[in-house]
Amino acid sequence: MITRQINPQTLWLTFGTPFETESLMFDREQTTxxxxxxxxxxxxSLENDRLQLTDSLSDDTRVLGLGENLRGMNKRGGIYESFCTxxxxxxxxxxxxxxxHNFLLVEGAVPYGIFIDYPGKVIYDIGYTRHDQLIITITGSDVDIYLFQEGNLKELALAFRRLMGESYIPPKWAFGFQQSRWSYRTSKEVEAVAAAxxxxxxxxxxxxxxxxxMERYKDFTVDKEAFPDFPGLVASLKEKGFRLIPIIDAGVKIETDYPVYEEGKDRGYFCLNRKDEPFVAAVWPGKVHFPDFLNPEARRWFGLHYQFLTDQGIEGFWNDMNEPSIFYTEERLQQAIDLAKDSEGQxxxxxxxxxxxxxxxxxxNHPDDYKQMYHQVKGEMVNHAKIHxxxxxxxxxxxxxxLAELEPNKRFLLFSRASTxxxxxxxxxxxxxxHSWWEHILLNLQMMPAVNQCGILYTGADTxxxxxxxxAQLMIRWSQFSLFTxxxxxxxxxxxxxxxxxxFDGASTAILRDVIRLRYALIPYxxxxxxxxxxxxxxFFMPLSFEYxxxxxxxxxxxxxxxxSLMATPVYRxxxxxxxxxxxxxMLLWKATGPAGGQLEVVPQGHHYLKADLAETLIFLRKNRILVLGEPAMxxxxxxxxxxxxxxxxDDTASYVLYDDDGLTHHHREGAYTEIHLTITHKAGDFQVKVAASSHVKVKVLKLVMINAAGKQQEQVVQVVPDAAN
Amino acid sequence: MITRQINPQTLWLTFGTPFETESLMFDREQTTxxxxxxxxxxxxSLENDRLQLTDSLSDDTRVLGLGENLRGMNKRGGIYESFCTxxxxxxxxxxxxxxxHNFLLVEGAVPYGIFIDYPGKVIYDIGYTRHDQLIITITGSDVDIYLFQEGNLKELALAFRRLMGESYIPPKWAFGFQQSRWSYRTSKEVEAVAAAxxxxxxxxxxxxxxxxxMERYKDFTVDKEAFPDFPGLVASLKEKGFRLIPIIDAGVKIETDYPVYEEGKDRGYFCLNRKDEPFVAAVWPGKVHFPDFLNPEARRWFGLHYQFLTDQGIEGFWNDMNEPSIFYTEERLQQAIDLAKDSEGQxxxxxxxxxxxxxxxxxxNHPDDYKQMYHQVKGEMVNHAKIHxxxxxxxxxxxxxxLAELEPNKRFLLFSRASTxxxxxxxxxxxxxxHSWWEHILLNLQMMPAVNQCGILYTGADTxxxxxxxxAQLMIRWSQFSLFTxxxxxxxxxxxxxxxxxxFDGASTAILRDVIRLRYALIPYxxxxxxxxxxxxxxFFMPLSFEYxxxxxxxxxxxxxxxxSLMATPVYRxxxxxxxxxxxxxMLLWKATGPAGGQLEVVPQGHHYLKADLAETLIFLRKNRILVLGEPAMxxxxxxxxxxxxxxxxDDTASYVLYDDDGLTHHHREGAYTEIHLTITHKAGDFQVKVAASSHVKVKVLKLVMINAAGKQQEQVVQVVPDAAN
Known part of the structure; x- marks a missing residue:
């Protein structure tokens, strides 16, 4: 074991020769x-070439983290596996x-965080087998482990976050409402959705x-019968305010003369089987090969293929089936068919x-199928299961x-199903x-902060x-949560x-319209x-324990x-x-019935039952915090x-910095963004407002509603004067 | 439609010629x-030979009922089907x-209850398709419908309950804790469980x-290798305080020389297919026939076979797979195998x-398989799907x-999976x-009152x-609810x-011991x-809205x-x-840590967050109510x-009647039971106790703890003097 210190909060332990995952991005030269x-x-401890980490858990120890996974925020009581599935x-x-997402926060008497940088399966027994034991089993012994100590939960999480590099920045329009379905199959269907x-x-x-x-689920193709004028559709939708976001799957269909397949095969860009032939599995199109994304050349080759769609005006993508999902392999299907044949007449x-x-x-997704698949990494064959x-x-x-190579300064919407x-x-x-289950609203909520802790900020569930x-009711209540994601x-x-x-029905449409318009009002914030x-x-999201x-x-x-500034408390029953x-x-409760409507009420510290009719979204504004709201549009x-x-x-002083930029480019990296610095002080029922703004700020007027803990309300309209010097 | 009045609260509507289900037991001669x-x-309305009932639902209308089914107590928002599955x-x-369980309580401005006495599928769209519409679709038009009106929810439910006849009365020992698993496979395993x-x-x-x-899943057999001395095992367990409860399945294995099969076949007691041959389906043992339980002779024949086990000392049974569950039929399996063969090489x-x-x-459980199965009812072939x-x-x-014919005066433990x-x-x-899911504690709780409303009182979930x-934690929390079932x-x-x-571990065992001992303390009540x-x-169970x-x-x-007297508020997260x-x-909260331990606290009306550590069961005693507790034993x-x-x-006056009897026989029907009538009055901090008891009452001393709304506590020990005349 090699032990290094990255900073006073962070230890880095190296066991054996870990695979270079590139999960983290800190400067290795700067470690001690x-x-x-x-x-x-x-x-x-090490047993059968598996590294195991154990800790005893007191009754009061909570264990947070694991990113996108099942169960509550506190993971105690469960067994989990890190294996994209x-x-x-x-x-x-x-x-x-x-x-x-191999990150845990253990909130014992002395809290600590742990990140296991290992690309194969890691098993977490968090007080399941024994209620007082944490057992982490790494299915190998070449691994980097990072320990975060000294600090509260939030500080530990941030210490981890800082090792990852800047997070993905989507276009601003990606904060608008988005509509999907498997599938809107034709231009006409898509146009009908836009029209609706x-x-x-x-x-x-x-x-x-x-x-x-696609044509029979072939990446980088468009079904010409269903979409006779794809670029025309993209352009006309954009003019109406809609971006069109196509899906891309991991598997490349095996089909003679399909260029992506032919290129990948010719250039050796696909994952291999034990016999050095391209590995065959079946997904949507039937049999496919999987691009070997661990090979930088293959990665670049596949990534540049997105141009087929960006050339037609596409500005966003979702990458799917990239665990990778495998419906079947030929051998395993044959075994099943053989068993069926043997069962005949029995x-x-x-x-x-x-x-x-x-x-x-x-x-x-049979685990043994992954063991049949290989990557070529720096000239070596690496079994897929080990770096799955x-x-x-x-x-x-x-x-x-x-996409960055194609259009370096453009922000694309991009999100994935599998992740690490x-x-x-x-x-x-x-x-x-x-699923359309009420439980999954809560699951959605509970995952969000843990996913954030792993550096993935742009996230949300299928609302x-x-x-x-x-x-209709589920749709409304879920939307009342998703408007925060x-x-x-x-x-x-x-x-x-x-x-x-x-x-649904007219009454439900009216409520959903208000909920979505409320989302748009929240977008500046x-x-x-x-x-x-x-x-x-x-x-972006934090559990309450990070601040209280x-x-x-x-x-x-x-x-x-x-x-x-905000606390979300959705109704999920x-x-x-x-x-x-x-x-x-x-806190200040805004029972919002739309972008502007609803009641304001000061709610004291403690436990409360709060009424919330179907049309009401509960939005809490924390003490000495500020919420800036925009005017919704389509x-x-x-x-x-x-x-x-x-x-x-x-209560005494609140300040807020409202950030904005062009929302489309990376000019913000060179300082092309605006900030409004807002400070409000309160004393004896009187509020004082200070506003400072960058030059080029678009906001001209702020209409303030200020409330103190006694419920006293003061309104004020402030002109925003851009700082000439900034 | 024929309309009759059963009593001022109850209308009986008859459409066509309904199948005689025997669900209800009222005197038809006494109707108007x-x-x-x-x-x-x-x-x-009638459409395509399907009777449909519709109502519009205001936003405030709740719909309770449907017995054993999914989702919350209020069924709004869902689609449900009555079809044992x-x-x-x-x-x-x-x-x-x-x-x-075709009973609904619609709690609109004027509440009503509805029971659909129809043995085929009934579909309930309760504000799912449109949030403001109730649509009940009966998949036929020969049906009795009962409408309960004029009264609050509880009165309507009781009006329905009274049409069903006296509920099943289990032996008193059936209120003890019971341990099951699929499977304790041998005498030794069972003995080890008892010893533990x-x-x-x-x-x-x-x-x-x-x-x-069983021998290869054959009803009314015992595997002699695994259980070499079955009657001896039963007797020795009983001596230690344990009854042994075997399962009985609906399907009878097709096996030459297996007497149950041979008898059933010879006497024509099995369900038939279209060709008048016994219908064949496969379940645990492979191919089986299903006894035609709608034929009174077949019913008696099968029922008397339980003697095989009662003769060996068995006093309780669980009847399973009686929806009936069908794993496959030969034809359908062959179709699947043919499809697998056609898929080969594709x-x-x-x-x-x-x-x-x-x-x-x-x-x-393919729905079409049920359509291939027939019953013989009064000389007519009746398709199974219609009376499923x-x-x-x-x-x-x-x-x-x-069992009643075998031992008329003995109470047997008996419960079933399928029911109506x-x-x-x-x-x-x-x-x-x-499943071992926290959500299923809540589902368990939410089902209980609806199941009761359909006349099924002896019920509980797989804890x-x-x-x-x-x-361990799930087991403890679930047990803290199940101790009420x-x-x-x-x-x-x-x-x-x-x-x-x-x-689990020692600490968890200790808590579970206390929880189960608490259950025993509650058994007298x-x-x-x-x-x-x-x-x-x-x-036995009621939603809060029945009383408040x-x-x-x-x-x-x-x-x-x-x-x-009690309100259960289990922790289920x-x-x-x-x-x-x-x-x-x-109410008075007893935070119980065991049969006697824990804190008492008066909790005022309203919303509260209550702490409940893992070892604490929350038991609420209602105002002016009494709880009698016994001393646990093994x-x-x-x-x-x-x-x-x-x-x-x-607060002012509380009274309670504690019922008891021999717990084993039906002598209670001839008056062989005891009652203790307890009345406690309270005035200005002083409590007065009155006790009246039947002769033969076993209780000699009552140790009272009396508390008023201000938390004032008074203890008193009262001798119970049996009434010589009663």
């Missing part, structure tokens, strides 16, 4: 080699989802194309029958790097194939649920009920918070801090007319930013 | 034929579970045998591949009637194959969850983690409440009234250290009833 390993918060049924007994949004006056910035827009009892049906069920969790990462990196730590530099993620059927997308599966915001978090390695130290804050796992909320301090770029509303809850 | 149908709360994955999008309970000093009254105790894309795997998945929901009912009735209305006269149910793996059984599936109360509900067509009329009571769907509770009135029959504790929360 320690001759003696200091005492560690975990015990280390396309499992479309997110029930509580599952161990993995699409991401592999316009007709119903529901803002929307993007419409998605799922797998059916009297199958429990054992034989379940063996047969389980064999067909087990074709999907890097596949989606590098597919996404391929797209990000390709480090990927947040290149793109966002969505949380995959959830309304992917599988199963939504009803950077990615706010309604997406649903084939054969499910239509769940576009206008797909959400974008400002996102950009600050991305540029300064901060966090009392035990009750840590026990509250159905509320979320959103940026520096069907037919509820309110919910219980814990306030770690006195799309982000149509928003008139000249007048903004400000809601301030001020 | 109405010449004119009064105005009905629902609209009726063996679906082992109880996720929120499912439409049916094992029971078909004794050694760990955890009370337990029953140990279960799942399917593996490049299966999304459509072909999912078609193949879905075909194997769809073998289970009566199958489990009549299998259970077969057992109950058979009316079955509550014969047996209880368990709620089937749930700790059947599928997936439990951890008449059936309190720990049961888990093959290949899951062992979850017996001693299967639970048994008294159960027996009163059974004998007087009452309810404010809206918040109706919105509270995670709390339950248990008998007349992992890692929680308490929960929010709504108190419709001031089994129910070992409990010394001579001294009981009484906890009373008295």
């Amino acid at each position: 080699l320690l001759k003696k390993t200091p005492s560690l918060p975990v015990k280390l 396309d499992d479309p049924i997110h029930t509580p007994g599952k161990k993995s989802l699409y991401g592999a 949004f316009l007709e119903n006056e529901i803002p929307c910035d993007a419409i998605y194309l799922d797998i059916d827009y 009297n199958l009892d429990i054992d034989a029958f379940f063996h047969l049906t389980d064999t067909f069920k087990a074709l999907f 969790n890097l596949y989606g990462f590098n597919m996404t990196r391929s797209a990000a790097e390709g 730590v480090g990927q947040g530099r290149y793109a966002g993620i969505w949380t995959g194939d959830n 309304g649920g992917f599988s199963d059927n939504a009803n 950077p990615l706010f997308r309604n997406h649903a599966a084939l054969h499910t009920r239509h769940q576009e915001p206008y797909a 959400l974008y400002s918070e996102y950009m600050k978090a991305a540029k300064k390695s901060g966090l 130290s009392e035990e009750q804050a840590a026990l509250t796992d159905d509320q979320l801090l959103v940026g520096e 069907e037919n509820a007319r309110g919910r219980h909320v814990y306030l770690p301090e006195t 799309s982000v770029e149509k928003m008139d930013l000249s007048t903004m509303r400000v809601l301030a809850f001020v | 034929l109405l010449k004119k149908t009064p105005s009905l709360p629902v609209k009726l 063996d679906d082992p994955i109880h996720t929120p999008g499912k439409k049916s579970l094992y029971g078909a 309970f004794l050694e760990n000093e955890i009370p337990c009254d029953a140990i279960y045998l799942d399917i593996d105790y 490049n299966l894309d999304i459509d072909a591949f999912f078609h193949l795997t879905d075909t194997f998945k769809a073998l289970f 929901n009566l199958y489990g009912f009549n299998m259970t009735r077969s057992a109950a009637e058979g 209305v009316g079955q509550g006269r014969y047996a209880g149910i368990w709620t089937g194959d749930n 700790g969850g059947f599928s997936d793996n439990a951890n 008449p059936l309190f059984r720990n049961h888990a599936a093959l290949h899951t983690r062992h979850q017996e109360p001693y299967a 639970l048994y008294s409440e159960y027996m009163k509900a059974a004998k007087k067509s009452g309810l 009329s404010e809206e918040q009571a109706a919105l509270t769907d995670d709390q339950l009234l248990v008998g007349e 992992e890692n929680a250290r308490g929960r929010h509770v709504y108190l419709p009135e001031t 089994s129910v029959e070992k409990m010394d009833l001579s001294t009981m504790r009484v906890l009373a929360f008295v």
Whole structure:
């Protein structure tokens, strides 16, 4: 073991010869080699070439983290596996989802954080086998481990965040509402969706194309019958305010004369099997090869293929099936078919029958199939199973790097299903194939801060649920949460009920319109918070315990801090007319019925049951914090930013920096952004406002509503005068 | 349509020629034929030979009922089907579970109840398609419909309950803790379980045998190798305080010389196919026939076979797979195998591949298989699909009637998986194959009152969850709820983690011991409440809205009234250290840490967050109500009833009738039971106690703790003097 110190908070332990994952980006030259390993918060042991980390857990120890995974914010009680998995049924007994996020925060008497930089499977037994034991099993012994110590939970999380580099920065329009479905299959269908949004006056910035827009699921093709004038469609939609976002899958269809296939094969860019032939698996199109994204040349080759779509006006993509998902391999399917043949005419009892049906069920993503697949890394054959969790990462990196090469100064919308730590530099993620279940609103909420901790800031769930059927109420309540998530997308599966915001009855459409318009009102704040978090390695979502130290804050796992000012407390139970909320301090409640409507109420510290009718979104403004609100429009770029509303809850002093930029380019890196510095002081019922603004700021007028803890309200209109010197 | 009035609250509408389900038991001669149908709360229409009932739902209308089904207590927002279904994955999008319970309570401006007496599929769209519409679709037009009007929710539910006859009365020992697993496979394993309970000093009254105790899953056989001396095992367990409870399945294995099969075939007691041959389907043993339980002779024949086990000392049974569950039929399996053969060597894309795997998945309980099966009813062939929901009912009735014929005065433990209305006269149910998911504690709670409303009182869930793996915390929290359910059984599936109360660590065992001992302390109360509900067509569990009329009571769907005195508010979130509770009135909280330990606290009306450490069970005693507690023992029959504790929360007057009887026979029907009438009055801090007792009462001393709303506590010891004349 080699022990290094990266900074006083961070130890770096190296065991064996780890695979270079590129998850982290710190300067290795700036670390200090320690001759003696200091005492560690975990015990280390090696057994059967597996490194194990253990710790004992007191009754009061909570364990946060693991990014995109199942169960509550506090992971105690479960077993988890970091192994990117396309499992479309997110029930509580599952161990993995699409991401592999090996970061834990252990909140014992002395809290610590731990990041396991290992691209194969890692197993976490967090008080499951024994309620008082943490056991982390790494399925190998070549690994880097990072330990974060000395600090509270938030400081530990930030110490980790700072090792990852700047987070992905999406275009600003990606904060608008987005509509998806598997699938809008034709130009006409897409145009009808756009028309319905316009007709119903529901803002929307993007419409998605799922797998059916391609010719038989071939990447970088468009079905010409269904989309006879694809660039024309893209342009006409954009003119109306909608971006069109096509999907790209990991697998490349095996088909003679299909250029992507032929090129990949000729150049040796596909993953191999044991016999050095391209590895064959089947996904949507039937048999495919998987590009070897760990090979930099293959990565560049695939990434530049996105040009086929950017040339047609496309400005955003979602990368899917990149765990990679495998429906079957030929050998395994043949085994299942053989078993079926052997079963013919038999009297199958429990054992034989379940063996047969389980064999067909087990074709999907069979772990042994991954062991048949190889990558070529720096001239060596590397078994896929050992670096599995890097596949989606590098597919996404391929797209990000390709797009950056094609248009270096342009921001593209890009997010992925599979992910690992480090990927947040290149793109966002969505949380995959959830269900139209009320439980999944809560799961959505509970995942968000843990995903952020792993550096992935642009994230959100399929609002309304992917599988199963939504009803209007679920759609409304879920939207009332998703309006806080950077990615706010309604997406649903084939054969499910239509769940576009206008797909239910008139009363529900009206509520959803108001909820989505409320989202647009929040965009100046959400974008400002996102950009600050991305540029300064901060966090967008935080659990209450990151800011409030009392035990009750840590026990509250159905509320979320959103940026520096807000707390989200969504209603996530069907037919509820309110919910219980814990306030770690006195806050201002805005029961919002739309971008401007609703009631304001000061709610004291403590436990409360708060009524929330279906049309009401509960938005809490923290003490001495400020919320800036914009005027909604039908799309982000149509928003008139000249007048903004400000809601301030001020006990003594509140200040806020509202960040903005062009939203489309990376000129912000050279200082092309604006800030409004707002400071409000309160004393004896009187509020004083100070505003300082960069030059070029678009905001001209701020309409302030300021409230103190006693509920006293003062309104003021302030002109924003850009600083000539800035 | 023929309209009759059963009583001023109850209308009976008959359409066509309904199948005689025997769900209800009222005297048809005592009904009044109405010449004119009064105005009905629902609209009726007939389309394609399907009767449809519709109503519009205001935003404030809640819809309760549907017995054993998914989602919350308020069924709004969902689609449900009454069609007994063996679906082992109880996720929120499912439409049916094992029971078909066609009772709804619609709590609009004028509440009404509705019971649809129809043995085929009934579909309920309760504000799903349109949030403001109730649509009930009966898949036929020969049906009896009962409408309950004029009264509050509780009165309407009781009006329905009274039409069903007396509920099933289990032996008193069936209120003890029960331990099950698929499977304890041998005498030795069973003995080891018993020994572990004794050694760990955890009370337990029953140990279960799942399917593996039989010879190759043949009903009314015992595997002689695994159980060389079955009667000896039964006797020795009973001596130690444990009853052994074997499972009986619906399907009879097709096997030459197996007497049950040969008899059933020879006598024509099996269900038939279209060709008048016994219908063949496959379940655990492979191919089986299904007894035609709708034929009274077949029913009696099968029921008397239970003697094989009662002769060996068995006193309780669970009837399973009686929806009936069908793994596959020969024809359908052959189709799947043919498809697999056709798929050989093909490049299966999304459509072909999912078609193949879905075909194997769809073998289970395929709806078309039920259409191939026929019953002989009064000389006519009746298609099974049309009377599907009566199958489990009549299998259970077969057992109950058979056991009653064998030992008329003996109470047997008997419960079933499939059920319908009316079955509550014969047996209880368990709620089937749930999962070790926290959500399923809540689902368990939410089902209980709806199941009661359908007359099934003896009920409970697989505590700790059947599928997936439990951890110690889940087991503890779930047990803290199940200790209120008449059936309190720990049961888990093959290949899951062992979850017996001693299967975790020492600290968890200690807590579970206390929780189970707490259950035993509650048995005098639970048994008294159960027996009163059974004998007087009452309810054991009620939602808060049955007793409290404010809206918040109706919105509270995670709390339950248990008998007349208690309110259960279990903690059902992992890692929680308490929960929010709504108190419709001031109540006394007993934070119980065991049968006697814990704190007492008066909690005022309103919303509260209450701490509840893992070892603490929250038990609320309602105002002016009394709880009688016994002294736990290792089994129910070992409990010394001579001294009981009484906890009373008295504002002015509280009274309670403690019922007891021999717990084993039906002599209670001839008056062989005891009652203690307890009245406590409170005035200005002083409590007056009056006790009257039947002769033969076993209780000699009551130790009272009486508390008033101000928290003033008074203790008193009262001698119980049996009334010589009673």
